[in-house]
Amino acid sequence: MTDQQSPERYQRFLRLFTSHEPAIRAFVRKLVPSRTDADDVLQEVAIVLWERFDDFQPEGSFRSWAYGIARLKALSRLRDMSRNRHVLASDVIELIAEKSEETDGQLEKERELLDQCFKKVPAKDQELLAMAYQPHVEIQDVAAMSGRSVRGFYQWLYRMRSMLSECIRRQLAKEVVQ
Amino acid sequence: MTPRFRFQELMQRYSDGVATSLEVEELCGELRNSEAARHEFITLLNLESALESVAAEWAAAHPQPIVISRRRLLPALPRKGFLVTLGLCLAIMLGYQWWTVQSNRVFATVENGTGVRELPGGTELRSEWIEIAGGTVELLTATSARVVIEAPATFRFDSPMRLNLVRGRLAADIPPSARKFTVVTPSGEAVDLGTKFGVDVPQRAEAEIHVFQGEVIAQASNGGQRKNLHSGEAFRLKSGAGSTRNLRSAAFIRPEEVRPLHAALSAGQPLKAETELGRLREDPSFVAILDFESPELPEGMFDSVQGRWPGSRAAEFNQATDYLRITLPQVGRWTQLTMAAWVRLNQLEDTPHSLLLATNAKGEIKHSLQWTIDREGVPQLLLSGTPVRSKAVATRETPESEQDRWIHLAAVYDAEHGRASLFVNGVLVNQGAFAKTHQLAIQRLVIGSPRTGVQRLSGRMDEFVLLGRALSHDEIRTMFETGNPYL
CATH class of the missing domain: 2.60.120.200 (Jelly Rolls)
Structure with a gap:
């Protein structure tokens, strides 16, 4: 058994990757236009992280290391996509990545607070929101279920996002006061 | 600098995957130049990411068939038998022939493209989606209807007598030869009965029809009532009865304005x-x-x-x-x-x-x-x-x-x-x-x-x-x- 195949190495990697996976996913999501793109990039990132795990210094930050690889993978993906889709320029992606890393702690806090805010939404609206954010969902089907036109449903989604953002802001302010 | 409202709209369109190349360019410019814009962009996508995770957890806690997509019904068709399949093939062949003819027909010509570089005067428009981020374009249809569309707008001609407008403002001057010219919007349609009228399709609200002269039939989608509108009347296309609005006479760039506007720009x-x-x-x-x-x-x-x-x-x-x-x-x-x-x-x-x-x-x-x-x-x-x-x-x-x-x-x-x-x-x-x-x-x-x-x-x-x-x-x-x- 090579060192690469050792169960200890695998478990150590799995422990680190699992604990940082939500943050890495959120980081990638800011660099690519859609959720599907983010899923694909994340998969590639996971493979590279595993292949190069020996390069990772245990005293270093796994998250920062993963962000560096995710940034390169996202840029490569965007280059491929730019042949047939409109995507942000590479220098802009670099700026977004830099700013995301700078504010990583704050953004993580906001994602945690969304759980609390989501629970405050009426059950029926929770269901609709959850359906709208399922992978590969057809938005016209969710709109039809809600009894709204597609356009009306997008307006509703926009309002819900604004309301959730406001709730997160309020919760953050409350925590600062406490 | 892009106004905040416009910037939010650009971010949302990018995130929804519907932004045009010009809009993405505009968004890039803003993100490149403004740290506040980058912060806002990151916050929005952070929320999207968190919502996707919450939705996944919600789905795991509520196991049920989520939504049946119409697309997923297609594989069931062959089971309906040979005749259904044959009929479908014939329909597709005929449809393809019809589509080929339609897609090559010229439905309208650009008379003036003020500030719309991608549509210079003389451009022939067929059945294709067109997006304009800024400026005003004046079109003359094959039936002599004169239409002015103000950006930001997304539109497509289905025929010389039928125009799809999913966003933007339009003013139409309809001669008798183009009577029953129809403007289709996401919330309903306006059928001309020989008039001058305007249609406003905002990004996040129902369309409005404004009649400057003559008569227009307003028909809201989703089973809304049909309503005849006359000179000086305006109507919001909503499901149900819809609602009357105050006429906004100056909200639309009229055909007679386009030439002097173009001259000033030049x-x-x-x-x-x-x-x-x-x-x-x-x-x-x-x-x-x-x-x-x-x-x-x-x-x-x-x-x-x-x-x-x-x-x-x-x-x-x-x-x-x-x-x-x-x-x-x-x-x-x-x-x-x-x-x-x-x-x-x-x-x-x-x-x-x-x-x-x-x-x-x-x-x-x-x-x-x-x-x-x-x-x-x-x-x-x-x-x-x-x-x-x-x-x-x-x-x-x-x-x-x-x-x-x-x-x-x-x-x-x-x-x-x-x-x-x-x-x-x-x-x-x-x-x-x-x-x-x-x-x-x-x-x-x-x-x-x-x-x-x-x-x-x-x-x-x-x-x-x-x-x-x-x-x-x-x-x-x-x-x-x-x-x-x-x-």
């Missing part, structure tokens, strides 16, 4: 206007200038729409309570004041337009200067705080040729000479004497509804200038001539 008027505005900003008497291009828009309730130049921004006041407020850092004391603005005003039946109410910090009317234009298009300047309310009224109405289009208005208060002067398009329309004048002490400026009466502002405002001195007639004329969007 003559470099935007640069002249910008240079003049820069000069006024350097004027020692500068008090306030609003060009609505800054991302930091003033406090108030108003919409952000296209201004006089392609891709520029203006404030639009639609609701009776819409307003914009500026509070100066400290009380300004002036014996002379000049106010000027480019406006596009809807015709109001009952109330005057309130262009400006300048008061002390408390907003007290008894210490105010108010600039209005009444329903006949007559500008007025009212001074309170003297024993008698003084008023200077223009001696002429705004001529019909100046209605429902961009006009330049200016007013000069001059206590040192006890008079007020009113200008329309650089022309002095009245110079009246006030019974008594005094030094003004002003800190709060309100454009639009002052919330103290029935007055309101209905229409667009692009550029507002306030200077603490009396500009000469020549200076006012220069402001008009350098900023005039029509040549």
